[in-house]
Amino acid sequence: MLGYAAIGDAVFFLPVLAGLRRMFPRSRVTFLANPSPVSLELIPASGLADDVELAQWEGVDERERRSVNAKLVEQGFDGILLSLSSPAHFFREALASASIRVGHCSRLVAPAALGAAARIGWLAKRALVTGEYSRRLLLDRKVWIEPGPENAVRRNLRLLEALGAGPAAGQPGPVLPIPxxxxxxxxxxxxxxxxxxxxxxxxxxxxxxxxxxxxxxxxxxxxxxxxxxxxxxxxxxxxxxxxxxxxxxxxxxxxxxxxxxxxxxxxxxxxxxxxxxxxxxxxxxxxxxxxxxxxxxxxxxxxxxxxxxxxxxxxxxxxxxxxxxxxxxxxxxxxxxxxxxxxxxxxxxxxxxxxxxxxxxxxxxxxxxxx
Structure with a gap:
């Protein structure tokens, strides 16, 4: 699980980790995220991941990026689940090494008020800013985000549907661990x-x-x-x-x-x-x-x-x-x-x-x- 260790993002993603535990009780689940109280406290306290690994991907050079990916490739993960906030292009070698690669992709729609040329420019820039092109290239089980609001909890639970779970609407919401x-x-x-x-x-x-x-x-x-x-x-x-x-x-x-x-x-x-x-x-x-x-x-x-x-x-x-x-x-x-x-x-x-x-x-x- 390639996550992003902001508190809100992690809360929205806890049901996915819980669902993975229910679906694959004998599998080893590794949560990788940038260092933060979420990765150092929340995920370990939840008991939903066997391992928590830390990696910083903002502001690192190409050598460090390759090092992070080499360690992931070496572990031989069968599947990788990419959160919406995590950059696919950073983890491209790790993603390419796994046989199952699940994550969101977005159907981008430019603001209607823009002219035709401006809409094309907006779509291109938005795709670059969000890493959309990398996602579409690297993920083999794409969970599409349609235009219009969808709560992040349900949006994340649809990732489990791509792995064979039942409808997201039937899955429970986040539960926070408190020692x-x-x-x-x-x-x-x-x-x-x-x-x-x-x-x-x-x-x-x-x-x-x-x-x-x-x-x-x-x-x-x-x-x-x-x-x-x-x-x-x-x-x-x-x-x-x-x-x-x-x-x-x-x-x-x-x-x-x-x-x-x-x-x-x-x-x-x-x-x-x-x-x-x-x-x-x-x-x-x-x-x-x-x-x-x-x-x-x-x-x-x-x-x-x-x-x-x-x-x-x-x-x-x-x-x-x-x-x-x-x-x-x-x-x-x-x-x-x-x-x-x-x-x-x-x-x-x-x-x-x-x-x-x-x-x-x-x-x-x-x-x-x-x-």
Whole structure:
């Protein structure tokens, strides 16, 4: 399994690993991904892979790329499953060595607003950016992604259909592993407070390349109102790169919102989220973790699509978005597009910039009160 170790991508892919275990109980399953808490903590804790191997493919030279592939070829895998986020061209020797090569391919459709010549250019560039040409050349069991939204969990489960499993609709969703030691930590860290008063909040990395983060100070204002008007006890989770966002949220809230951001292991963060009565977040991997943990979520959306990247089961989950005509735009455009849509510099960013505190607070209040 050639994966990509972002939290959300991994959550969406756990059902595939679980399905592989059910289909091939005596097979050796190896998960290869870039070094991250997902590959170092989540996958080992899940027990769904016999081995976890680490490889960095961003910014490495040709010699290192060949070395990674040589090690994979040497192991003699019968089948290789390529996640949508992993570059087929990087693993071309390894893929070519396996008799079964499964992965997604996309039927690309250019934005209708472009002229004929611009559409041709858009399609060519999009295929190069996403590695589509390499996928079509190297994969022998192609699972096609059609235009239009499809939830990532179901999209990934269709990979199992290519291996002979039943319909994806009948497969279970993600289940996150949480060691008992992590649960014990969360219970102590949150002082055994009852679930119904705790609201977890994930601000996200302010410099996220997809420009999908609602401002941290607005989250801080919502936290203040949840505490003052509803008696909730919000706390922050996240990574070490979010220190500036935490400071902005605290300043807007007017009090030191408790923060575990950058201070805990990933499985401990999952355990903290598990104890929440509601979880408020941007479109982040921890929002997907909360969904997998069956915690009611409120997710703020801008350029990305909740139908594709949000909850696979709608009950208990709320999406907050303005719904303006150009949103979601990420799948339509590319960074620094010429003759197309540049989702990182669209000129207004109204999808998040015009989303006010009141809309998010109301959704969070409903989730907190269990309505």
């Amino acid at each position: 008992e030691g992590a649960r014990a930590f969360a219970r102590i860290a949150l002082a055994d407070k009852p679930k119904h008063i705790l609201v977890g909040v994930h601000l996200g990395f302010p410099e996220n390349p997809y420009r999908k983060m609602w401002p941290a100070e607005r989250f801080g204002a919502v936290c203040r109102r949840l505490r003052d008007e509803a008696g909730a006890e919000p706390f922050l989770v996240g990574g070490p790169e979010e220190a500036r966002a935490v400071a902005a949220a605290r300043a807007a809230a007017g009090w030191e919102i408790p923060s575990f951001a950058g201070r805990r292991r990933l499985v401990e963060t999952f355990a903290l989220i598990e104890r929440c009565g509601a979880f408020l977040s941007n479109d982040t991997g921890l929002a997907k973790a909360a969904m997998a943990l069956r915690v009611p979520t409120v997710t703020v959306w801008g350029p990305t699509d909740p139908a594709e990247l949000g909850a696979w089961e709608s009950a208990g989950h709320r999406d907050v978005r303005l719904g303006i005509g150009c949103s979601p735009c990420v799948r339509l455009g590319m960074p620094f597009a010429r003759g197309g849509i540049d989702f990182r510099g669209c000129g207004h960013h109204r999808c998040l910039g015009s989303l006010g505190e009141e809309e998010v607070f109301r959704a969070a209040l409903e989730a907190f009160r269990g309505r």
